[in-house]
Amino acid sequence: MEEWSNRPENAEGRKTILVVEDEVLIRMTLADDLREAGFKVLEATNADEAMRILRSSDPIDLVATDIDMPSGSASGIELAAQVRSQWPQVKIMIVSGHVATDGPIEAADAVLSKPDALRCVAERARALLDADNDEW
Amino acid sequence: MRFWMQTMTNGEELAKRSGQMETVLIVEDEVLVRLAIADCLRECGYKVIEAATSDEAVQVLQEPTVKIDVILCDVSLPGGFDGFGLAQWVRAHRNGLPIILVGSPAGASDAAGDLCDSGPMLAKPYDPQLVLDRIKRLLAELQLPPQSKQVAPSAPNRPPGRIRDISLSGAAILADPERAMVTETGQTVRLFMTEVGFVEATVVRQSGRIFAVRFNLPPSVERDLLIRKLFTRGINTTEIEASAMSVTAAVLGGIVTTRTMKPRREAAGMPQSEEEKLPAESLVMQPEPQVKKLAEFGAERQSFAA
Numbered sequence: 001m002e003e004w005s006n007r008p009e010n011a012e013g014r015k016t017i018l019v020v021e022d023e024v025l026i027r028m029t030l031a032d033d034l035r036e037a038g039f040k041v042l043e044a045t046n047a048d049e050a051m052r053i054l055r056s057s058d059p060i061d062l063v064a065t066d067i068d069m070p071s072g073s074a075s076g077i078e079l080a081a082q083v084r085s086q087w088p089q090v091k092i093m094i095v096s097g098h099v100a101t102d103g104p105i106e107a108a109d110a111v112l113s114k115p116d117a118l119r120c121v122a123e124r125a126r127a128l129l130d131a132d133n134d135e136w
Numbered sequence: 137m138r139f140w141m142q143t144m145t146n147g148e149e150l151a152k153r154s155g156q157m158e159t160v161l162i163v164e165d166e167v168l169v170r171l172a173i174a175d176c177l178r179e180c181g182y183k184v185i186e187a188a189t190s191d192e193a194v195q196v197l198q199e200p201t202v203k204i205d206v207i208l209c210d211v212s213l214p215g216g217f218d219g220f221g222l223a224q225w226v227r228a229h230r231n232g233l234p235i236i237l238v239g240s241p242a243g244a245s246d247a248a249g250d251l252c253d254s255g256p257m258l259a260k261p262y263d264p265q266l267v268l269d270r271i272k273r274l275l276a277e278l279q280l281p282p283q284s285k286q287v288a289p290s291a292p293n294r295p296p297g298r299i300r301d302i303s304l305s306g307a308a309i310l311a312d313p314e315r316a317m318v319t320e321t322g323q324t325v326r327l328f329m330t331e332v333g334f335v336e337a338t339v340v341r342q343s344g345r346i347f348a349v350r351f352n353l354p355p356s357v358e359r360d361l362l363i364r365k366l367f368t369r370g371i372n373t374t375e376i377e378a379s380a381m382s383v384t385a386a387v388l389g390g391i392v393t394t395r396t397m398k399p400r401r402e403a404a405g406m407p408q409s410e411e412e413k414l415p416a417e418s419l420v421m422q423p424e425p426q427v428k429k430l431a432e433f434g435a436e437r438q439s440f441a442a
Contacts, residue, residue, distance in 0.1 A: 024192040025199060028185055042171055045188040049167040056168060 014040040015129050016058060020050040020065035020079065021095070022072075026114070030064065030095065030121055037122035046072025047079040054083065060090055062125055067096040080107040091128045095121065157183040158275055159202075163193040163209040163222065164238075169262065173208070176264045182271070189215030190222045197230055204233060206274050208267065211239030234274040238262060335362065 017039045021027035024045075031041045042057065044050040046069040054060055063083055065076040074082070080092045084107040094105050097114040105111050110124055160182050164170035167188070174184045185204070187193040190213045196202055207226065211219035219237050226235050336352040353359055 024187055024195050025202075028196070028202075043174075043186050044167060045192075049188070052167055053171065057171065 014038060015061040016040045016042065017062045017064060017125060018042045018044060018050060018053055018060045020044045020047065020063065020069070020076065022046055022066060022069040026066075026118075029118060033118065033122050034064075034125060037126065039122070039125065045069070047074035047076065047082075048072040050079055051082065054087065054090075060087070061129055062091040062093060064093040064095050064121065064125065067094060077105065077107075080105070083107075093121075093124065093128065157181070158205045159183040159185060160271060161185045161187060161193060161196060161204045161207045163187045163190065163207065163213060163219070165189060165210065165212075165214050169210075173262050173264065173267065177268075177271075180268060189213060190217040190219075190225075191215040193222055194225060197226070197233075204230075205278070206271055207233065207235040208271070209235055209237055211237050234278070236267070236270050236274070238267075 017034050019027055019031050019034065019041055021030060021043075022045050027043055027045070031043050034041045042053055042060070044053055047065075049072070050063065050065065054063075063080070065079055067076040069076060076094060076096065080094065083090050083092055091109045092107060094108045094111045095114065095117045096111075109128055112121060112124060160177055162170055162174055162177070162184055164173070164186075165188050170186055170188065174186055177184050185196055185202070187196055192215070193207070193209070194216070197204065207222075209219045209222055213219055213222065217225060219239060223235050223237060226233055335357070338350045338352070351362060353362060
């Protein structure tokens with residue numbers, strides 16, 4: 001069991017991650033993993049909901065998004081581009097079943113493929129956000 | 137899609153994630169509203185699963201390894217069902233799982249009462265304290281042994297009736313399992329009331345949709361506390377009688393709003409609760425048609441008390 005003192009903290013206490021995923025059980029699972037790792041997690045079902053959260057809630061540190069989300073007006077790739085353009089400080093992680101291997105996607109800081117993402121999403125998120133802290 | 141989803145979220149893993157925390161499934165399509173109420177419930181120690189549509193909710197509910205203790209559901213929903221439809225689905229497929237409907241469409245309150253065993257519909261915008269109170273009460277009721285949830289005695293050839301709710305947002309609803317807004321004189325039920333605890337209530341008189349209900353006081357409860365609680369919920373005990381051992385109150389078989397009852401309470405010289413000290417607009421909990429409906433009951437209620 002992880003020591004509480006090792007959990008990710010910032011001035012507010014926790015880093016905030018926005019999970020964008022249209023499959024409810026996967027969203028629930030990813031969000032649970034990240035919460036158990038000590039992050040504050042917000043959930044959106046598509047890119048439109050994600051943009052509403054980004055515009056209205058407390059600062060988001062990382063967006064973890066699926067690619068194909070037909071219930072919204074934009075894909076995860078398009079969402080990533082918008083986030084990178086409007087909130088350049090926000091880290092972006094693509095989590096998709098359509099990515100064969102972890103590889104570069106423009107505007108994404110990390111790419112995880114499903115189903116492996118479930119096992120390492122918290123670890124990768126922490127690595128990204130720790131790197132963010134080091135930069136500052 | 138389904139295949140790798142099952143790979144990712146196999147049963148054992150989902151079961152482990154459900155854990156021992158009491159779990160609330162929130163079904164709400166407005167993302168910022170869902171976010172706010174989910175945050176509030178998580179801070180209060182509940183595990184929260186978020187669904188944006190009724191289809192997502194059904195998907196979660198059909199997953200046998202995901203433990204859900206109570207559902208909090210908006211009435212207006214996208215997907216295959218609205219909130220009422222989802223309540224019917226839950227009744228058919230997960231009977232016994234409490235569902236709290238939230239919303240304020242005109243004329244919907246009675247329908248919500250008929251569909252839900254968990255009490256009158258809560259009004260939007262969400263009042264976190266009301267939501268928490270309702271969830272706590274429902275979860276407490278789930279802990280009761282089965283016999284304490286039964287009603288006795290019942291009339292011959294008729295399913296037992298019961299008083300559904302007396303703790304929130306309005307007067308008690310008296311209803312039998314066939315959803316008719318009636319009950320039998322002589323029926324006794326056991327109610328859970330916040331701060332008061334469990335109270336036995338017996339219907340002693342009935343006239344149309346107005347009932348006289350005698351609340352027997354538990355030894356540890358002061359009569360004034362019970363009267364105050366009843367009054368807060370829109371039940372005027374002064375119309376009937378109160379003794380050292382029991383309180384008999386007139387109960388309207390419908391939903392009465394906090395806003396509607398405020399003038400009656402002030403007129404009676406009762407102290408204002410914290411809720412009533414809020415600005416008036418925050419007390420608007422029901423659409424206009426509900427207020428008119430209450431007015432229709434006024435004359436009947438007065439003649440009954442007399």
